[in-house]
Amino acid sequence: MTSGLLLIDKAQGWTSHDAVARTRRLAGTRKVGHAGTLDPMATGLLVLGVNSSTRLLTFVVGLDKEYLATIRLGAATTTDDAEGEEITRSPAEAVAAIHAEAIAAGIAALTGDISQQPSAVSAIKVDGKRAYARVRAGEDVQLAERPVTVSSFELLSSTSVDGFLDLDVRVTCGSGTYIRALARDLGAGLGVGAHLTRLRRTRIGPFRIEDACLLDDLDVATAIISPTDAATRVLDRLDLSAQQAIDLGHGKRIAVTVVPGHSGPIAAIAPDGRLVGLVEVRGTTAKSILNFPADEPAVPATPVTPADASGESA
Structure with missing residues (x-):
């Protein structure tokens, strides 16, 4: 029976849709969905549902998440990450003058129940159209602030790099929190601007990156988490x-x-x-509010050709 959840370690450069398309081929079914997107720049845990278990994704999306990230202080970008164009840069002296106490205070201000304005380059829909699509079309998009929960925001280390200050951080947060926006707001609060240069999702609820596999190594039959196991974890x-x-x-x-x-x-x-x-x-x-099929037959998998490695959509 091909039904259950798959834990994927998404590689940099792939979209979440790319990962779903590749998994459709490997699993031999079009009925594959994901629980929460990751930007192409980001890596890490992506939870996929296969066949009837796509119904469980609703209960995975809202779980808390953990990320490891690198925030670069000293420059702001159009996308709040390294993929955007630089819009401001602070003098190296201003960045070097930032005290550890100021960074700690800035992080503390962004911890707990806070109000956050999502990045304009996001998948949030504005009048039926994704915000990032409107930005790419040249529109000025200003999204409304929304309440989010940042359970912990921990500074792991800091490194000076070419006039910037890179902060390696760990963040645990509730659903709907944008780590890019945390980077942006931390830089704004410190007066030097900031953006993300690295983002890796390491946990969604009880599902951890240590149990995930790369798409190139995915064997659906051995990696799939049964519907019972998946449901009783959440x-x-x-x-x-x-x-x-x-x-x-x-x-x-x-x-x-x-x-x-x-x-x-x-x-x-x-x-x-x-x-x-x-x-x-x-x-x-x-x-019963949601029944699962007593017998869900497996669908023969379609052979994966070398072209599939490009992440081409199905």
């Missing part, structure tokens, strides 16, 4: 009897005992370990 688990599994599959309510105050979907697991579906509990009964 949701609470409800073990069913054989009859309850049948009843849920037929759309019937079942009697359950859960911890008082529980809210949100629960992964309902049959005695044979199969993910029957996601259920919603009300009082002492549960009903």
Whole structure:
């Protein structure tokens, strides 16, 4: 059965869509989706769903994330990262004069529940069109600030490079946080401008980069995380009897005992370990809000030709 989640270590230069297109060929199905994009410049963890498990991606997107990044103090760019054009540059003396205490204070100001204006070159839609597409078309795009949560923003090291100051940082944050915007705002607060030169996503919820593989090394059959394993990593688990599994599959309510105050979907697991579906509990009964197929046949994989290595879209 080809269904489940795949953990991909996206290489630099690939878009998230490129990764999905390549995986479609390797998995032999067009039903592949991802849980949260990574910019082409960025590397690291991309969670992909295959076949019916694409339904689980909704519950992965909102999980907290961890990044390792390098922020270059001393220059601002149009995209807030190294792929954009430089728009301001501060004198090397001004950068060298920044004290460690000022950097620490700037980082502290960007930690916790904050308001953040996303980068104009982002995938956020403005009147039905991606913001980055509007920017490329020459429009002046100003996105509204939004609340985000930066759980931790840690300075790991700093290095002087050709009149700039490179800060290696680790950030853990909630969904919707832009690390590029953190770099931009830190540089603005210090009065010297800043942009990202490196970004690597190392974790999404319980899924870690250490368990991911490069697309060139991907063997879907051995790398795939089963629907049951995937669902129970991000949701609470409800073990069913054989009859309850049948009843849920037929759309019937079942009697359950859960911890008082529980809210949100629960992964309902049959005695044979199969993910029957996601259920919603009300009082002492549960009903299915999302069923998973009892038998999802594998689709023969399409051979991958050398041309696929370019990341060409399917």
